[in-house]
Amino acid sequence: MSFSRSVARALCAALALVAVPWTLAAPPTVAEVIERSGAADWRPLVPADTLVMELADPRSGPIVIELAPRFAPRHVENIRTLVHEGFFDGLAVVRVQDNYVAQWGDPDAESADRARPLGTALRKLPAEFSVPLKGLPITRLPDTDGWAPVTGFVDGMPVAADPRSGRAWLTHCYGMVGAGRDMAVDSSNGSELYAVIGQAPRGLDLNITLVGRVLQGIQALASLPRGTAEMGFYAQPDQRGGIRRVRLLADMPDAERPAIEVMRTDTATWRALLDARRVRREEWFVHSPRHINVCNATVPVRAKKSSG
Amino acid sequence: MSFSRSVARALCAALALVAVPWTLAAPPTVAEVIERSGAADWRPLVPADTLVMELADPRSGPIVIELAPRFAPRHVENIRTLVHEGFFDGLAVVRVQDNYVAQWGDPDAESADRARPLGTALRKLPAEFSVPLKGLPITRLPDTDGWAPVTGFVDGMPVAADPRSGRAWLTHCYGMVGAGRDMAVDSSNGSELYAVIGQAPRGLDLNITLVGRVLQGIQALASLPRGTAEMGFYAQPDQRGGIRRVRLLADMPDAERPAIEVMRTDTATWRALLDARRVRREEWFVHSPRHINVCNATVPVRAKKSSG
Numbered sequence: 001m002s003f004s005r006s007v008a009r010a011l012c013a014a015l016a017l018v019a020v021p022w023t024l025a026a027p028p029t030v031a032e033v034i035e036r037s038g039a040a041d042w043r044p045l046v047p048a049d050t051l052v053m054e055l056a057d058p059r060s061g062p063i064v065i066e067l068a069p070r071f072a073p074r075h076v077e078n079i080r081t082l083v084h085e086g087f088f089d090g091l092a093v094v095r096v097q098d099n100y101v102a103q104w105g106d107p108d109a110e111s112a113d114r115a116r117p118l119g120t121a122l123r124k125l126p127a128e129f130s131v132p133l134k135g136l137p138i139t140r141l142p143d144t145d146g147w148a149p150v151t152g153f154v155d156g157m158p159v160a161a162d163p164r165s166g167r168a169w170l171t172h173c174y175g176m177v178g179a180g181r182d183m184a185v186d187s188s189n190g191s192e193l194y195a196v197i198g199q200a201p202r203g204l205d206l207n208i209t210l211v212g213r214v215l216q217g218i219q220a221l222a223s224l225p226r227g228t229a230e231m232g233f234y235a236q237p238d239q240r241g242g243i244r245r246v247r248l249l250a251d252m253p254d255a256e257r258p259a260i261e262v263m264r265t266d267t268a269t270w271r272a273l274l275d276a277r278r279v280r281r282e283e284w285f286v287h288s289p290r291h292i293n294v295c296n297a298t299v300p301v302r303a304k305k306s307s308g
Numbered sequence: 309m310s311f312s313r314s315v316a317r318a319l320c321a322a323l324a325l326v327a328v329p330w331t332l333a334a335p336p337t338v339a340e341v342i343e344r345s346g347a348a349d350w351r352p353l354v355p356a357d358t359l360v361m362e363l364a365d366p367r368s369g370p371i372v373i374e375l376a377p378r379f380a381p382r383h384v385e386n387i388r389t390l391v392h393e394g395f396f397d398g399l400a401v402v403r404v405q406d407n408y409v410a411q412w413g414d415p416d417a418e419s420a421d422r423a424r425p426l427g428t429a430l431r432k433l434p435a436e437f438s439v440p441l442k443g444l445p446i447t448r449l450p451d452t453d454g455w456a457p458v459t460g461f462v463d464g465m466p467v468a469a470d471p472r473s474g475r476a477w478l479t480h481c482y483g484m485v486g487a488g489r490d491m492a493v494d495s496s497n498g499s500e501l502y503a504v505i506g507q508a509p510r511g512l513d514l515n516i517t518l519v520g521r522v523l524q525g526i527q528a529l530a531s532l533p534r535g536t537a538e539m540g541f542y543a544q545p546d547q548r549g550g551i552r553r554v555r556l557l558a559d560m561p562d563a564e565r566p567a568i569e570v571m572r573t574d575t576a577t578w579r580a581l582l583d584a585r586r587v588r589r590e591e592w593f594v595h596s597p598r599h600i601n602v603c604n605a606t607v608p609v610r611a612k613k614s615s616g
Contacts, residue, residue, distance in 0.1 A: 059533075096531075098526065098527035098530055098531075099482050099483070099526070099530070099606070129595075143454050144452060144454040145454055146451050146452040146453055146454065146599050146601055147597060147599050147601075173507065174407050174506055174507045175407070183591060183592060185594055198482055198506070198507075198530075199481065199482045199506075199507055199508055199603050199604060200507055200604075201604070202597060202599075202601070202604070203585065203588060203593075203597040203599075203600075203604070205595075205597070206594075206595040207592070207593055207594055207595050218406065218407070219406040219534040222406055222407070222506075222530070222531075223404075223406075223530075223531050223532060223533055223534055224531060225367075225531055226527040226530075226531055277511065280511060283491060284491060284515070285511075285515055286493055286514075286515055287437075287513075287514040287515050289455060289510060289511040289513070291454050291455050291510075292511075293454055293455075293510070295507050296507060296508075296509070296510070296511065298407070
């Protein structure tokens with residue numbers, strides 16, 4: 001018994017050295033996929049496409065948001081401008097609706113007198129609900145999704161697509177960030193943002209512009225007290241959580257930037273991770289779902305290991 | 309114009325009087341379905357199957373939990389006993405993991421010296437992961453679900469089923485309550501409970517016994533600070549949210565019972581509500597998902613209107 005074990009151990013070590021594909025070795029668990037990943041499986045944050053939001057409550061850690069310029073270029077450009085000019089600093093989380101969204105912006109946005117000026121940002125933008133599917137580098141999921149014919153990942157973001165219409169779009173998974181709008185489809189400009197904090201409200205897909213996702217720190221929004229007025233707005237101004245400031249990573253001194261990196265979603269490692277969530281190999285599981293949904297696969301983040 | 313409007317109004321009123329099926333009138337929105345519902349579309353809480361949990365924090369409202377005796381009779385019976393004997397009073401929420409679960413019970417459960425005795429409740433119960441599908445009164449969804457061949461509702465609870473195996477089970481939707489277990493499938497007894505507070509972790513289905521769902525007040529659990537130790541456990545005992553008490557509705561004086569009623573899920577009204585979420589008729593929506601997932605349909609609760 002101990003002999004065959006040591007043989008097996010030596011064999012495994014040898015196989016690991018030649019970077020054996022997952023299919024030849026015993027299929028790994030989620031933890032093992034992450035543990036065995038290499039430097040090339042991770043990527044740095046993009047300074048021009050990353051926001052760092054700090055709430056007034058000092059107990060909240062930084063909220064890191066990755067923007068999605070490939071899907072909402074006009075909104076992302078406007079948000080960069082708003083953030084660069086300090087638009088969000090001192091504003092507030094105005095709405096937290098349980099199992100739905102946390103929303104932040106200018107509590108006085110509707111007031112002609114008191115609304116904070118948008119600076120050089122545009123007041124109105126075209127809707128950016130979908131993009132052409134053609135040429136989009138989707139890591140497709142083989143799994144059935146009731147909401148869309150195709151689902152997968154692009155740039156670490158959950159996406160859906162319909163080959164018949166030739167369109168693709170970001171999907172409303174937990175942590176996704178969108179730009180609030182009124183009745184008109186072109187009434188969003190990125191000055192009012194929301195993050196999903198509950199079961200994916202996929203019925204919002206193709207109805208509103210998603211602009212990115214919370215990469216780290218979503219719990220600071222998801223654990224805020226729920227607003228008690230209609231739609232989760234706070235009934236009293238002093239119930240709102242204040243925003244200390246929002247900065248673009250590119251505007252932050254190197255020393256203050258979050259030292260994290262993100263797992264790539266266009267690699268064999270990412271596909272192995274999805275498979276490890278599909279077929280659960282941890283001892284605790286007595287049943288494997290043999291299925292994964294685009295909203296049940298969170299992209300791992302880790303402390304930066306690579307130099308640079 | 310005003311003539312034809314008054315004609316239309318009179319016609320609509322007449323149609324309403326003869327309880328016209330939804331398909332003949334203009335299909336309603338979600339709000340309209342609820343507004344038009346009748347007394348028979350609602351049911352009272354079942355005193356022997358409803359728990360009311362109060363947290364120590366006086367700002368939290370009562371958390372109303374409906375148990376599911378049809379799916380987990382042994383666990384429900386044990387939980388009734390535990391609650392009736394005051395087991396949970398003074399214990400704590402020990403774990404809150406973002407986008408996953410809030411879990412409560414005895415922080416000292418693992419300690420031979422300090423663990424609170426279970427009283428007359430059983431220490432060990434068989435796993436109750438699924439029940440026979442045959443004879444189960446499921447209001448089936450026509451919509452595709454990637455996780456299971458059949459989904460729908462029984463007794464207001466989200467369920468899934470597989471006709472090939474002949475089994476049905478409660479599904480891990482937002483707000484569902486389960487009984488924590490260790491490695492052994494028969495290691496749960498209902499003294500450690502969790503509620504889902506994020507994207508439905510459907511991969512847990514058929515791996516653990518679900519015992520019911522939070523009907524009202526889930527936000528009190530979902531807005532708790534997340535634990536920072538592994539799996540969302542609180543690193544320090546004083547970070548835990550205390551539980552003031554948990555009572556069975558049957559043990560509560562009438563005056564203290566929550567005066568609410570629940571929409572039935574075996575009616576034409578419930579099916580109309582699902583359809584109104586599938587095909588969005590509110591002006592804001594420019595795209596209809598034409599799909600609904602079993603975890604995206606929350607059963608409405610309202611202040612009690614009927615006598616009794």
